[in-house]
Amino acid sequence: MQTQPRYAEVILPVPLPGMFTYAVPDELAEQVCPGKRVVVSFGKKRILLGMVRTILDQCNDGIIPKEILAVMDDKPLVTETHLSFWDWIVQYYLCNPGEILVAALPGSFRLESETGIELHPDFDGDTGKLSDKEFLVVEALQFTPRLTISDISEIVDQKRVMNLVNSLIEKNIVVSTATITEVYRPKTITIVRLGEKYHAEETLNLLMDELGKRAFKQLSLLMAFLQVAGLNLKNAAIRKKELVLMAGASLSAYNALCDKGVFEEFSEEVSRLGNFEAVRNINDIVLNEMQESALEGIQEGFAKNLPVLLHGVTGSGKTEVYIRLMNDCIRSGRQVLYLLPEIALTSQIINRLRAYFGNKVQLFHSRYSEQERTELWNRIVSFSGLHDDPWIIVGARSSLFLPMTDAGLIIVDEEHDHSFKQFDPAPRYQARDAAVMLAAKLKIPVILGTATPSLESYHNARTGKYWLVNLPVRYGKSAMPTVYVADVAESQRRREMKSHFTPLLITHIKQALETKQQVILFQNRRGFSLRVFCTVCGWHPGCPHCDVTLTYHKYIDKLKCHYCGFQTIVPKRCSDCGSDEVRTAGFGTEKIEEDIAILFPKARVRRMDFDTTRTKNAYQAIIGDFEQRVVDILVGTQMVTKGLDFSNVGVVGVMNADAMIAFPDFRSHERSFQHIVQVSGRAGRQSVPGFVVIQTGRPSHDIIKLARDHNFTGMYEMEINERKQFFYPPFSRLVKIICKSKDARILSQAAMLLAGELRDTLGNYVLGPEYPLVSKIKSEYIRHILIKIVPDKKLTAKKLWIRHKVASFQSNDQYRKVRFVLDVDPY
DNA sequence: AGCACGCCGACT
DNA sequence: GTCGGCGTGCTC
Numbered sequence: 001m002q003t004q005p006r007y008a009e010v011i012l013p014v015p016l017p018g019m020f021t022y023a024v025p026d027e028l029a030e031q032v033c034p035g036k037r038v039v040v041s042f043g044k045k046r047i048l049l050g051m052v053r054t055i056l057d058q059c060n061d062g063i064i065p066k067e068i069l070a071v072m073d074d075k076p077l078v079t080e081t082h083l084s085f086w087d088w089i090v091q092y093y094l095c096n097p098g099e100i101l102v103a104a105l106p107g108s109f110r111l112e113s114e115t116g117i118e119l120h121p122d123f124d125g126d127t128g129k130l131s132d133k134e135f136l137v138v139e140a141l142q143f144t145p146r147l148t149i150s151d152i153s154e155i156v157d158q159k160r161v162m163n164l165v166n167s168l169i170e171k172n173i174v175v176s177t178a179t180i181t182e183v184y185r186p187k188t189i190t191i192v193r194l195g196e197k198y199h200a201e202e203t204l205n206l207l208m209d210e211l212g213k214r215a216f217k218q219l220s221l222l223m224a225f226l227q228v229a230g231l232n233l234k235n236a237a238i239r240k241k242e243l244v245l246m247a248g249a250s251l252s253a254y255n256a257l258c259d260k261g262v263f264e265e266f267s268e269e270v271s272r273l274g275n276f277e278a279v280r281n282i283n284d285i286v287l288n289e290m291q292e293s294a295l296e297g298i299q300e301g302f303a304k305n306l307p308v309l310l311h312g313v314t315g316s317g318k319t320e321v322y323i324r325l326m327n328d329c330i331r332s333g334r335q336v337l338y339l340l341p342e343i344a345l346t347s348q349i350i351n352r353l354r355a356y357f358g359n360k361v362q363l364f365h366s367r368y369s370e371q372e373r374t375e376l377w378n379r380i381v382s383f384s385g386l387h388d389d390p391w392i393i394v395g396a397r398s399s400l401f402l403p404m405t406d407a408g409l410i411i412v413d414e415e416h417d418h419s420f421k422q423f424d425p426a427p428r429y430q431a432r433d434a435a436v437m438l439a440a441k442l443k444i445p446v447i448l449g450t451a452t453p454s455l456e457s458y459h460n461a462r463t464g465k466y467w468l469v470n471l472p473v474r475y476g477k478s479a480m481p482t483v484y485v486a487d488v489a490e491s492q493r494r495r496e497m498k499s500h501f502t503p504l505l506i507t508h509i510k511q512a513l514e515t516k517q518q519v520i521l522f523q524n525r526r527g528f529s530l531r532v533f534c535t536v537c538g539w540h541p542g543c544p545h546c547d548v549t550l551t552y553h554k555y556i557d558k559l560k561c562h563y564c565g566f567q568t569i570v571p572k573r574c575s576d577c578g579s580d581e582v583r584t585a586g587f588g589t590e591k592i593e594e595d596i597a598i599l600f601p602k603a604r605v606r607r608m609d610f611d612t613t614r615t616k617n618a619y620q621a622i623i624g625d626f627e628q629r630v631v632d633i634l635v636g637t638q639m640v641t642k643g644l645d646f647s648n649v650g651v652v653g654v655m656n657a658d659a660m661i662a663f664p665d666f667r668s669h670e671r672s673f674q675h676i677v678q679v680s681g682r683a684g685r686q687s688v689p690g691f692v693v694i695q696t697g698r699p700s701h702d703i704i705k706l707a708r709d710h711n712f713t714g715m716y717e718m719e720i721n722e723r724k725q726f727f728y729p730p731f732s733r734l735v736k737i738i739c740k741s742k743d744a745r746i747l748s749q750a751a752m753l754l755a756g757e758l759r760d761t762l763g764n765y766v767l768g769p770e771y772p773l774v775s776k777i778k779s780e781y782i783r784h785i786l787i788k789i790v791p792d793k794k795l796t797a798k799k800l801w802i803r804h805k806v807a808s809f810q811s812n813d814q815y816r817k818v819r820f821v822l823d824v825d826p827y
Numbered sequence: 828a829g830c831a832c833g834c835c836g837a838c839t
Numbered sequence: 840g841t842c843g844g845c846g847t848g849c850t851c
Binding site for chain 3: 060
Binding site: 828829830831832833834835836837838839 | 840841842843844845846847848849850
């Protein structure tokens with residue numbers, strides 16, 4: 001016999017440590033349970049939707065709990081396992097539970113109320129004793145039943161409005177209300193049917209004669225309807241939009257027919273998530289010998305209950321292996337979660353998966369609208385194993401929080417990718433690592449797949465924590481691409497460079513275009529784009545709010561800051577020495593796009609970078625065009641390096657490998673290797689032989705040679721030794737403390753002092769404070785303190801200690817203005 | 828994070 | 840007086 005819940009610990013959508021205890025009123029006792037949302041009052045005015053985490057039968061001393069006001073859900077939205085996963089993230093990544101709630105639930109599930117006022121039911125309409133402003137408010141309330149505080153602000157054109165509101169409340173003229181409204185509405189479409197009267201042939205013929213005399217547009221609407229309906233007059237239903245479009249008629253003609261009762265409108269609920277038919281059979285997938293043995297290897301790892309690291313070279317056919325595993329999982333009645341690092345990749349993979357699994361596949365990522373997310377959540381919560389239920393979720397890192405009730409397999413593709421780590425805002429979690437933890441909690445298998453494993457994962461495989469499976473050969477007839485290293489310095493000396501292209505790269509591009517093959521050009525950073533500088537004194541305009549040089553954007557003919565969005569016109573004169581010798585230099589994707597168009601005027605060039613992929617479908621459009629071969633040359637940033645699968649790429653050019661390698665960061669070599677090998681992997685899939693040209697000023701650099709030879713283990717051995725020697729991950733764990741303040745002096749002081757205090761206990765495991773690469777963003781100065789921790793049993797305790805230390809330091813009166821952000825396992 | 832409260836300077 | 844600005848403290 002279970003006792004009645006008396007108290008509940010509730011997670012609230014606020015960035016505060018810990019949870020809040022609320023009393024469970026008797027009438028709600030049967031409904032309250034972990035994983036359901038509840039309405040509670042928080043602070044003086046706020047009404048919030050929170051998530052019940054635990055039931056308590058006692059309440060801690062010293063707090064007077066308020067009562068839960070209402071329970072929002074019939075059944076838990078989130079399972080106990082997922083809630084315990086949330087607990088883990090809070091503890092491991094040192095964030096607040098509320099931050100996870102915000103990251104996990106679609107906005108519409110955690111709506112916050114806005115306080116408002118309504119007319120008091122007993123108000124007699126006597127406005128005589130009111131001030132002018134009070135009168136304005138009361139007058140407005142005659143027209144709208146409810147006003148929010150900000151509405152009132154606007155009406156009386158005054159910022160502070162509480163005095164006014166309070167006086168109205170005291171006079172019993174208005175009452176204050178706070179309501180929670182759920183905003184999710186299913187999407188509906190309008191369906192048109194033929195009015196019953198016209199089901200009979202005679203009436204219909206009469207009508208047509210009638211319309212034929214003068215109402216031609218109406219007639220054409222009717223004809224269009226009949227054409228689609230065919231013999232099925234009675235039951236035919238057509239979308240209003242389609243019908244009007246087909247007939248080329250206007251809405252007024254359509255409405256006229258509705259008024260006559262010829263057409264009847266119905267509204268029908270439809271999914272925002274689309275509808276897809278499976279067009280291919282799983283059995284058509286024929287795995288080669290290598291893939292078969294990889295599949296066996298994976299199953300062996302599953303049997304040992306170990307996370308599996310699938311190291312398959314680019315183009316080795318990992319996806320086919322995944323599809324087989326997914327199919328097995330689904331057939332055993334369980335769901336699959338397929339994580340990808342970025343939206344750019346989802347659009348390609350989703351098409352491949354939908355061909356086999358149709359509606360069973362659902363996409364999910366941050367560019368989904370609130371409504372779409374809510375619909376998917378609802379469908380997942382009510383998952384019951386039906387044919388069209390969401391069996392396979394393909395998504396970016398936030399899909400880890402989808403409350404899948406019957407998950408049976410997690411796949412993390414491109415596991416090495418850094419965008420699995422969320423940086424801002426909290427929770428700053430690494431989705432790949434979190435996925436391994438989630439799988440452990442769910443007691444289900446997990447695969448991490450990649451052509452270039454992260455050092456961390458590969459180290460785990462070497463030390464027996466993960467199970468390693470190799471897929472060392474490309475699928476089908478394609479061979480690994482031939483990689484050339486082009487010496488930029490040498491070509492410059494010989495004056496053979498054309499813009500930023502070496503003769504070697506140009507030759508290969510030309511060859512590829514002549515044989516109707518496509519080209520991908522990779523330029524590593526947007527930051528390396530055009531800058532404006534004075535040729536006399538070297539002055540270059542920087543952002544007034546950030547510690548960066550402004551970059552020139554041709555399409556708007558302006559200088560722009562990539563950190564805060566600040567824009568300004570290009571100065572005609574140097575503001576330092578006054579000369580008018582202001583020029584642009586450097587090269588970004590935009591510049592390359594421009595230069596390549598001059599070198600190959602007939603080629604169709606497209607650019608894929610941050611600027612050209614802002615909208616939800618922009619990726620898909622560019623990738624689609626490239627797939628359809630509407631584009632010959634694709635110029636892009638990191639986005640083009642990632643797991644995209646094109647069948648006709650003859651040449652890949654790495655425009656400048658050096659900036660990547662020289663990046664001041666202990667992961668720069670690993671990252672450069674990954675980028676070069678990944679982008680090279682886009683070349684020569686299927687039967688086309690592929691070529692890669694890496695342009696560099698340092699052709700003898702180890703990383704260049706290793707990447708040229710696709711020598712992953714060579715890179716691993718070299719880098720892992722460095723990591724060991726300097727005690728970096730995977731041998732240590734890192735916690736970065738990011739210190740921010742608008743006051744540069746206080747910040748320096750505080751960071752120095754905090755680092756000193758930490759050093760007193762942790763010794764030289766504390767590095768810094770250091771100036772980060774960009775030491776000022778949006779008028780805020782920044783310092784980093786880095787702490788290395790031995791990853792032993794005390795890891796969690798040590799992290800908690802750091803958290804407490806920082807919190808107590810922050811309560812120092814002097815350093816109130818400094819904010820400290822903790823980033824665990826930073827990138 | 829929000830939100831209220833309280834204190835101070837500016838303005839009708 | 841009253842309003843806006845901003846620093847401070849609290850939220851079960």
